[in-house]
Amino acid sequence: MADPTPFSSTGLRRHRRRYSSTTLHVSGIALGFVSVGMGACAVLELLTSNRDTAALIMSGAVAAGVGAGLWYFTAPGSVRNRDVFSAVGWTWIATALIGALPFLLAATFATGGAGLTEQIVNSIFESASGFSSTGSTVLTDFERPGRGLLMYRQATQWYGGMGVVVLAVAVLPFLGIGGLELVSAEAPGPASDRLAPRVSQTARRLWIIYAGFTASVALVLFVVPGPSLYDAVAHALTTASTGGFSPHPDSIGHFGSLTVEAVVIVAMIVGGTSFTLHWRAVTGDRSAYHRDSELRSYLFVLALATGLLVALLWLKGGFGFPQSVRAALFNAVSLGTSTGYSNATGPGSMADFATWVSGAQVVLLFLMVVGGCSGSTAGGIKIMRMQVLGIVMVRSVRQSQMPRAVIPVKLGRRILTEGIVSRVVGFFFLHLLLVLVGLVVVTALGGDLETTLGAVVSALGNMGPALGEAGPTANFADTFSQPARLVLSFWMVIGRLEIFPVLLMFAAPWRRFRELAQVWVR
């Protein structure tokens, strides 16, 4: 962590004819990876519908050019915490912006006489929703984009699920020092878990298990009657990443198949579980799942929510018992893992949870807030944090009765340090603060309270669908104004990076600005 150079905190410095800036260097590498995805999808587009090939090739060229330029002309510099947050935060902003190019160039959102501003806003929203693996969409006409472009839309979520920075660390270990900090800043959860002595090995193993899991889901979906190979791959990409995009307007409801839903439910649960745990289980540690208290709590929360939903839908919603179980289980898992798939066949259909009784909607809102396990691709506050918060609450009661008692926070067999505990509590309050700020800002920009509350919670938890007019069969373009959509896009990125990196990404540029200002004043 020690900074080898006296001026590296200023960000830019000459270094073997290259400028030293971790932020620009990492952004360049990430854009390079995104351009590879664009290129692959351009080939698919060329071979299938061939409508948006040019848009994808041009976007890929821009991404590759910018990425290569940033990568070539810069070198990784200092990796103090502020530089790490800056690198991760700005990389995601750059990725979301450049990732919007294919939609913009293909005029995907030029429907209903939409102007250029509307198209730009919608493209950014779709891209941010994709890379943050949220799943909210502004796409209305699913027939307009070609199959390659739709696959690119799916691939954005796959990139975002495990994280482009983790990918960069995995593939390019020569990124050098600071890999662990970069992975920790991007990986979901309060504390990063090492799988190997070298962080690049850890990142590589995470990506291997992630890719393997995606391939398995694709294979199973392909074997199951219903989805074509294209559909299987497309849904596997967004199931493993718990993103929730689908090439069909009615999502998983398009297949109308119980078997497909069952496969997707299992895959979503696996996607919402820690990938570190999966690696350990796959590599021979049979009791890894059994030992993990977070996994037990996660399954308990899902079971409890499903039970409550079944009871509410059956007793108060007027559904039959089997239909209640099917709708409740699918939607509880979909929102509990922050995937956001829907098995509704249209607005007002049985599985359209925006029309469910209010008690059921609050259960879903609760699931949106909680999210999946730490170390998984799921969003939300995370089960582990909720466990810590519960223990902190009980500890406060006990400490108020015994003011001098020193009561450690114990999770499973582990005693958590006070640093982690206060980080979790701080994260929770910042999360709440962002929900409140988002609520006030987005309602001021138009939107009713229920829809806005659901949308802000959904964006921050990377869920996708929300409540009210932004339900699973609704479209965000019809519900929110342009500025509100931009705010929600930013909130998605904040949620994906778990708040701290985005709030702190201005720290390094600000410090640099201050130092430059001091130099100018002198």
Added chain:
Amino acid sequence: MRRRTADREAGAGVWPLGLPRTGSWTLVGLTEAVSVLGLVAVFSGLVGLGDDNGDALAFTTAGVVLTLVGFRGRRRVFRPPGPTPHSVITGTGILWGAMIGLVASVYLATGTIVRLDNAVVEAAAGLTTTAVTALPVPEVSRAVLVWRAGTSWVGGLAAIVVSIVVLPQVLRGTALPVFATRERWLELVPNYATGQRRVAALYGGFTLACILAYLGSGLSPTDALVHGLSTASTGGFSTNPDSFAAYGTGPRAVATGAMIVAGAGLFLMWGVFRGRARCLWRSQELRLYFAILVGATVILVTGGDGLGIADALFTVVSIASTTGFATREWTTFGSAAVGALLVTAGVGSMLSSAGGGIRVLRARLLMAYGRRELRRQLDPHAVVVTRHDDQPLDDRTLDQLGGFSVAHLTVVGCGALLLAGAGMSVPSGVWSAVSAVSTLGPAPEAVGAFGHLEGVTRPARLLLVVLMLAGRVPILSLLASIGFVLRFNRSTGRRARRLSRSLRRMLQQRRLDREPRISPDG
């Protein structure tokens, strides 16, 4: 005299029936509360004299009985030396529950309310200073109106005494009593007796000032009395079903000013009384309180609902101080206004007031908590000192405050979930939960701005009682009381199991004794 006191404190006295006197802080509090409630009932009966119904006689009789029971009971109990945090915290929750039961039984005994659930709701709303009512206000007599407002006044006084005098004395070194710098607290509360006397004098004096101001603004004596009691206690009960919509600008101006002072709390009054009003501007809590008032007023005025500054300020002050008076049906304003009011209601009033909410100071400290964690993210080894009014707060205090706030938010979240399950819509459930826990009362849809409970289902009403209680009793007290009851149940269960085991053994032994014994030789 000294010997008698010593004997009494040692529990040497005996009951007339030969039972020993009991040393219990809970019973002392309960007997004192019964006495005060009795006096309030007598006063209500006296105010109602001359009405052609039996309420005056009924309340006077009930009041005399309560007063006698309270005074006689007070002689049978004594304060044990050295109250423990556990006994006080647990006792506070139990005491509040007992008071609600007592007031509800007065409603039932005097025939004011015939249904038990309504009586409990009305009692809880009164004692917790929440502005909801199940009474048909235009039809009830003056005695009932004064009694209802009087219960709010007693509840407000009890809340202040518990939070300013009792808990800080007992819970030194914990986060619960953080409400001012220690010096300022010691000025007001040097010890129990003086603190109680000063608090009662300030509260009583402020109430008298409110009543006189209302009289001066043109209200009738009964209206002035009821509104004075409701304003000082932040109870929000009005003699008119349309609250302050029925009055002109004079009473509204008085109410606005009085609610600001009531929400600011006793430290403001104490500072003014001691001629140190200028020092109050150094209070960060007071500045933030005014900032919230100004900010929310600006949002309401610019919200496009055609609201004038005076009306907007009245509404904001009523909600920020958690009083609950209304001049307009503000629940139908635009989403931004309703969202801003939701945040204002959630934050609530200042800590030394009778109002509710998470409190302005705690909200400020929670922001400081978040800032501390952000700072630590940048530099994990940084020593971040959080200050309040130029006094440093230690990390332990902040951590406990975090636990308290998590408990508060958990109660709100669970309340919203259950209220939605009881038939409210999602926004109404969330609003009602926040409003009830903040002891405000009004909420969109079911309850409305004027706090009428006709549209609320019976399960939802009972849930509101629990939430109001959770907001009024310090939340840790409530949790500790629940813990106490659970422990009591567990120990009772253990005792019952032990008893049944010994009974079984005894029966088994008896059966063995009855069986014919066979000698070894056959």
